[in-house]
Amino acid sequence: MAALVQAAGNDPIGTALTMAVPAEYQNLIEEAGNTCPEVTPNLLAALLTQESQFNPKAQSPVGAQGIAQFMPSTWQEHGIDGNGDDKNDVWDPEDAIPSSAKYLCTIAEDVKDVPGDKQKNMLAAYNAGSDAVKRYGGVPPYKETQNYVRSITALANQNKGGGKVATTEQAATAINAAEQMIGAPYSWGGGNANGPSTGTCCSPSGRTGKSTKGFDCSGLTLYAYAKAGIALPRTAAAQYAASEPVKPGDVKPGDLVFYGASAAGIHHVGIYVGSGWMIDAPRPGTQVRYSPMDTMPDLFGVARPTSNNNKEI
Template sequence: MRKVWVVGGAAVGLGLSFVMLLVVGVYVVAGNLLGGVASAGRGLAKGAVPAAYQSLVQKWGNLCPALTPALLAAQLYQESGWNPTIVSPAGAQGIAQFIPSTWATHGIDGNGDGKRDVWDPNDAIPSAASYDCELAKYVKGTPGDVSDNMLAAYNAGAYRVIRAGGVPAIAETQDYVKRIRSLSQSFAAPVSRIDPTQQAAGAIAFAQSKLGTPYLWGGEGTAEQGGRFDCSGLTQAAYAKVGITLPRVANDQYNAGPHPSRDQLLPGDLVFFSTDRSDSRAIHHVGIYVGGGYMIDAPRTGAVIRFDPIDGADYFGATRVTADGAKALPTTV
């Protein structure tokens, strides 16, 4: 069980509120002065890909220069939410959402068992990577970024990319490329500092205004619920207040941006806790980091929204929420 720490007394609470907002201001200003954005390598962020698929995505995501493990993970998450049995209304099948006719020509036997099974992630994930890299070869000589052109070819077809001389002026295709690129940042292991979230101060201010509010399972702060929240309802509402729409549940909120390490946390980061520290889908709790090793969270039934320490056995990781990252998340997973 995580240790808890509750602020006693209104004066202490108000003082901490003021200090926390000052801390946010300092961090945001410092981030803006330093400039730059995070660059990502070819590794995966800890736990971002379910453990059952992590080695597959890491291996096959390096199949060709145009593809990275993070791009492959973003595509799979966008297509199926890691569900290997899903069937779309259009008839796309499995974790990589292959149409049967496409699978017939591009599916491969990824695990060498003599079968090409669209329902087996050991075949479907390698097939998705192989198909991406095949498309990258088709558009190799086309002007522009090779990865963007590959993604555009996946969405619109290689011929359209070649004819357009790059990503074609098709709204759906341009949105797809931007969405996968943004979403991939939540799967990539950062290799440099991640810029602060500009809206962090407003999100924290909202959460602080709810200190002392009783917890409610499923609570989203509606009048009918007496303005009460559960953990992810609070974080969703806090970022909605500053114009960023997050998914409703904690394990989907984890994918709303890149993942700073514990020693790079800044106020406004979402911090997550999981029953399985290798799998983001096992996340069971989220709070808003406020600095000094503490978060504001709605912890459990019988408790109130309060300050709690983040360090504990079930601490999983953090997400620096970005508007583009949140927009890139699929509406259903």
């Protein structure tokens, strides 16, 4: 595992890199992250985390390649020789990282006239294409794209204000709050910092929470940690991005357990209580309950909430 370093800086979304990244990529990200005003070192680092977890050999099932997950056709058009060795190599981070920044800047220019937040529109276009952003006048209503934008934005901002990970006491408070809600009905879109609430419509299976007062998975974790004084974002994907990942051997009660094929595709979260068990709100038709961590086959990772998340992403 590459050593992690953290550069000094006062503004995580400004020109200084404040995110922890593998040491061998720090200078590349700092330099490439100032290619244009819409791209910052933290934003670029967050995107690379989202795309590949800094794995230069990453390859997706649909054919995206390298640390920045370029599709071959996109690489052919936008890949550059970043290190001056006369090769445009998608597998070489010295080429792929500056290419990613340059491509983001190209996209930012393409969607510059679209209303709304320029960085979010740029990220949405990176994920769903510029035409979709233009057609919808901003981030398109695609769940994957919306999660993608939320996750990268939250991750790029996660160190703002010098937040610290949840303490043992905060974790215990969150677990206790979740335990008090065992038996509460599942409600799609239900739950907030004040407790159970009626939800929204509709789940992927068409179930509505509008007539049910309760919690969905991320509503439960949001509520539990609100009781501990930590404000989490609303969705499971954004909660992962706004928390600090922990290694399997370091998992502690109170940590959040996430499920999904990728950081952008996280679809479920629970609160770890120990011995391989968690408290969660599983799905429509169920109640808040204790569940084994292997209740779903796509465990993505475990992360510890941070105390600096003071607004919804």
